[in-house]
Amino acid sequence: MPELRKINLAEAFSAFQETWSPRVGGDINDFQIKLAKFEGAFHWHHHEHEDELFLVTKGKLRMQLREADGGDLLLGPGEYVIVPRGVEHCPTAEPTCEVVLLERNSTVNTGNVENDRTVRDLGRI
16 A cells, blocks of 8 residues: 655645656546646647646646637636646746646646657656
8 A cells, every 4th residue: 555645735846946847746546646837938739638637826827728719817826727638728837836737647748749848757746
C-alpha cells in the first residue's frame, strides 16, 4: 500500500522555481495531480484524447480560447476551468500564477505541439 501523506500546496509550490514544467503531486488511478508555475504566455495547442482541469491557487490565469469556443476566460485563486479534449487553448499567466492540473498520466503538457517546452519526464513533489 502506498504511503498516505498530506500535501501542503504552498510548501509543494515552494519546492521548485521553473515555469511551464509541471511536477507530479500524486497519482489517482490513471490520472495525475500536477503542480505548475506559469509565467507569461504558453502557446496554442490542443489534446486529442485528454481533458484538462486547471485550478488556480495563486495569481491570475487567462485561458485563451477561440471565439467559437466562447473566447477568453480569466481565472483567479480558487477558480478552475475544464478544457475538453480537442479544444485549442493557450494558457497565459498575468503575469505569473500557480496552477493545480488534473489530467490523465498520458497527457503531454504541449499537446499536439512538440517544442522546447515539451516535458515528457516530469519531476515529482
